[in-house]
Amino acid sequence: MGCHILFASIPAWGHLYPVLPGLAELVRRGHRVSCLASGGFAGEVGKVLDVVPYDSPMDSTEVDLADMGSVLPMMLDETRAAYSVLADVVRADPPEVIVSDVLSNAGWLLGRAFDLPVVRTWPVFASNSEFSLHEDYTSRTDTEESMTAFFRAVAAFLDEVGLDTVSPEQFFDNEAEHNIALFPRALQPRGETFDARFTFISPCIRPAEGSPEVPWLARSQPLAVVSLGTVFNEKIDFFRTCLDGIDRLGWYAAAALGKRVNPAAIGPVSPRVLLTPTLPMIDALRHASVAVTHGGLTSTLEALAEGVPVLISPQIGEQRGVADRVEALGLGQLLPDPFTAEELAELIKQVSQDSAMAERLDRFRATVRDADGPAQFADAVEAVPR
The missing domain is CATH 3.40.50.2000 (Glycogen Phosphorylase B;)
Structure with missing residues (x-):
């Protein structure tokens, strides 16, 4: 018997394209899949999934994505907007499982708030104690002052939504029990160190467009x-x-x-x-x-x-x-x-x-x-x- 699955992501094609064929397969198997989607993403998502519409700050905010001091406040704004909408969905039409993109903090937080299982998807290299994409390949531009201000804002948000048992540090760095890496293990740096919590799959390639070109x-x-x-x-x-x-x-x-x-x-x-x-x-x-x-x-x-x-x-x-x-x-x-x-x-x-x-x-x-x-x-x- 099919169940209700809720997918939370950020509005970015590089995070949506790799999962849409897999989510469509779940629909084909008789499950009902609701997907958070903003603005220009809703049309494509709506071809195969039930759209949960929302207004994403990421659609209208221009930031330097290499500047963590700008990125972190934007991600908190994105989490706030997504969480508000998704929490209403969970209350009105509870899912059995939440599937959440690695950058969707809202998905992980919903799992904590409503005691629901969360499956994290990785359209980028996965991280564990042996390899961290953030530490190994990202240049940090944030300062101690900016991080202090960020964690203070996160703490206020967590208190606002009744998740004061989650620390601000967990908002930024948390683990999921169930993970799907959307690529073969051979591509993953230190792939042999990832345990049974991580399932590596063959990539889900979207269909050819059949375009006039x-x-x-x-x-x-x-x-x-x-x-x-x-x-x-x-x-x-x-x-x-x-x-x-x-x-x-x-x-x-x-x-x-x-x-x-x-x-x-x-x-x-x-x-x-x-x-x-x-x-x-x-x-x-x-x-x-x-x-x-x-x-x-x-x-x-x-x-x-x-x-x-x-x-x-x-x-x-x-x-x-x-x-x-x-x-x-x-x-x-x-x-x-x-x-x-x-x-x-x-x-x-x-x-x-x-x-x-x-x-x-x-x-x-x-x-x-x-x-x-x-x-x-x-x-x-x-x-x-x-």
Whole structure:
């Protein structure tokens, strides 16, 4: 018999795309899944799940995500907004299980407040006592003064919602008994140290879009896909250098510039170039020979699942962690910082002609194809005692 499952996340595609196929599989199995979603995310989420609408401060707040002094207050505001809405849902229509993104503090707190089991999802590298993404790859910019003020604000919020048994430090650093890492254990740094509380699954890759660009992508060979994701993408020099390097090879290029970059700012481009704010990424990767990317884990997994080697130019610390693991597994390379058009062209030639790398990528692609990540995700959620 199906049960009610509540999913809490932050409004970020890199945290939603990796779980939507797994949540859809739970619906297919007869469960009812409610998903917190704000603004521009509700339409896509609503195609397969029941939407719990809310107004997220993250949709309207511009902060430097590398500055913890700005990020922490924003995350508290996000938690406050999400918790208020979700607590009403839990009271009116209690779920049997809460599935909560690692950055959704509201999900973990709801589990504590209402004594409900929580399954934490990790669309980024997981952390334990042996490896911490925050400590190993993130540069701390907060000060003792800013942390003191933050913990004081957290304590006031916890008292306000009746969770004074939770310490402010736990808001920032807490553990869950049930965890789903949305990627294979081989990618996880120190993966062998993660115990039975962590289930590593094959990535849940969203379906191909079947977009109008498919005919162009199919005939534009060889093709390089260029993207910096949806957050750190206002890098005109990066795109210009990439397009110049790809042009030196006589290749085609499809570049997702993001919504804040004017294509005219890139300057003249070859007729072999497609510039667009967003790409139908799965369609593009299915026709690509290489991907030049920021190294977001979701974007990287989407490329590797199609057998496409990745060249990574990290924009933040966690993406450097992804680049390190990709290099260690022989599935791509870290780009120099900075890199030139000549260096990029040479690296594209290297990875596209590397037969040993191609064999490793084929094995990774076959593993993803054969493993059924959405089914593994649903199995892990259903296995949680309730």
